[in-house]
Amino acid sequence: xxxxxxxxxxxxxxNSAGQVFLKKAAVAGAYKLHFLTAGYSVFLVSxxxxxxxxxxxxxxxxxxxxxxxxxxxxxxxxxxxxxRLTQRKVFGTFLxxxxxxxxxxxDLFF
Numbered sequence: 177x178x179x180x181x182x183x184x185x186x187x188x189x190x191n192s193a194g195q196v197f198l199k200k201a202a203v204a205g206a207y208k209l210h211f212l213t214a215g216y217s218v219f220l221v222s223x224x225x226x227x228x229x230x231x232x233x234x235x236x237x238x239x240x241x242x243x244x245x246x247x248x249x250x251x252x253x254x255x256x257x258x259x260r261l262t263q264r265k266v267f268g269t270f271l272x273x274x275x276x277x278x279x280x281x282x283d284l285f286f
Contacts, residue, residue: 180232184241187225192248194218196256236280243276 197215201208230238246269253259 180229183225183229183232184244187222187229187241188244188248190218190222190225191245192252194222195245195249196252199253199257239276239279240273243273246272 194215197211197218201211201215204211226238229241233241250261250265250269254261
């Protein structure tokens with residue numbers, strides 16, 4: 177259980193970092209290739225960790241992990257890219273998380 181939670185936390189951090197690198201690459205001049213390489217390298221590691229994670233959890237449970245990535249990217253963008261955190265972004269992220277939780281919980285009701 178602790179290994180699973182650790183992998184989930186690492187995945188969220190890696191996916192957030194990968195997104196930040198790719199966002200930086202979109203606006204970077206001379207260092208664009210460096211940010212692209214870093215972003216896609218991080219995503220490659222993330223894919224490998226996802227495969228490991230699937231040994232411990234069911235495939236449908238991966239949906240909530242993916243929604244946690246949205247929160248991580250939103251926070252990383254605010255911290256590292258100085259993006260504004262708007263009510264619309266927070267509400268949209270909340271709706272995605274709520275939808276994933278309802279999707280995961282459908283087995284409890286049906």
